[in-house]
Amino acid sequence: MLKRYAALLLAVLVSLSLTLSGCGGTGGKIPTVKIGEVTRSVFYAPQYVALAKGFFKDEGLNVELQTTPGGDKTMTALLSGAIDVALVGAETSIYVYQQGSDDPVINFAQLTQTDGTFLVSRDEMTDFDWSKLKGSVFLGQRKGGMPQMAGEFTLKKHNIDPHQDLELIQNIEFANIAAAFASGTGQYVQLFEPQASIFEAEGKGHVVASFGTESGKLPYTVFMTKQSYIKKNQKVVQKFTNAIHKAQLWIKEHSPEETATTISPFFKDSDQAILASAVKRYLEQGSYAESPALTDSAWNNLLDIMESAGELKERVPAEKLVDNTFADSAVSSDK
Missing domain, CATH: 3.40.190.10 (Periplasmic binding protein-like II)
Structure with a gap:
């Protein structure tokens, strides 16, 4: 009987050891990241590719996507904690900064680099x-x-x-x-x-x-989150950015038709030919960023456009609201 309990105890300990070793310090839970996109558009094809091809899962992330039409609604969702990451125009982070937030919104991965309209x-x-x-x-x-x-x-x-x-x-x-x-x-x-x-x-x-x-080139649509979230979840943000860059490279290497087929589950009411045509248009004008890093020249173009529209109180240096650390690391690891 003693040998039987000893064997049972050994089996439990081995099982527990394997479970803990597979957790990676996360208590056995796969981190979940809630994304709020400002609209549903072929313009965001790399995001849908990352979801459809399992790039987030490959990085050990569970990603939930929701659409919150309008930049104001998306930013409200981010600031209230309803979502973890927002996919929206970089100008929204500037608006939050201009209001004097104690927890600024940081742009960490660019998805598109031109206007998409x-x-x-x-x-x-x-x-x-x-x-x-x-x-x-x-x-x-x-x-x-x-x-x-x-x-x-x-x-x-x-x-x-x-x-x-x-x-x-x-x-x-x-x-x-x-x-x-x-x-x-x-x-x-x-x-x-x-x-x-x-x-x-x-x-x-x-x-x-x-x-x-x-x-021209500008950080038109960017993944952003609160500074406090980045401090608490640096590994998660890095894995997220890695997945996005893999999707950016995938789109560059595949035809518009292949991309259309891949993202079609996100556009169930759209014809495949329509999707391919839209992807081709965005590829031809260089809308999809090939790197998640935001450039200073694109950031300054954004400030020029906001200034022209009368929406800029002061020119905000990129280093205040942009963190390219994760993007640079993602690019380096894919070389």
Whole structure:
């Protein structure tokens, strides 16, 4: 009987030892990271690739994704603790900083490096020129948001005063803009993909220009979190960034069609050809960042755009709100 209990005890100890050795100091629990994305768009394809290909799981993370339309709602979710990481425009971290937060929001991994919207005309045009917008009704984006600021920056670049030379509509909720245009509001609208391609396929609109090409490189969509979260979860943030960089490299090495197939579960109502067309557009204009690191030149371009829109109280140095430590490490480990 004694030998039997000794054998049983030995088995328990061995089992416990194996369990603890597999925990990596996390108490046996796989860390869960809750992401809040500002919208659902092909523009964020690398994020969906990281989820679909299991890159987060490979890093030992469980990731939960939710969509919170609008930068203000996404940031509110982050600050309240409803999510751990926000995927939103870097300008939102500046807004929080300008309010004097004791726990600033830090940008740690860039996903996209240009504006992701396109100018869609209700009428087909073979000879588009920006001057055609003068006197038109333009369905823009929310005031203070990156799409609207980049849009206004582009219009000014082409000698168009967005508040004097056209009728600018900004009072429609972000999630309802496409529906408003489809129902007859506006002659032009600023849309993300795949909505722009969907409207083309349905004959409801025609892409005539790219705000991403016009406004230059900037940290348009970035993974960010509170400084306090980074201090408590440095290994988690590093693993998260590693997965994102793997997805960035994957998209670079695969065709738009392969990417479309991979991310299709996140766009169940979209045609594969539409998704591929949208991915191709973003690849051609270099929208997907190939590195999660934010550059100083792109950050300064962001400040210029915010300053032009009258939304910047002071120019905030990148080192205040950007931490490239995790991005640099991810890139180095993949070389």
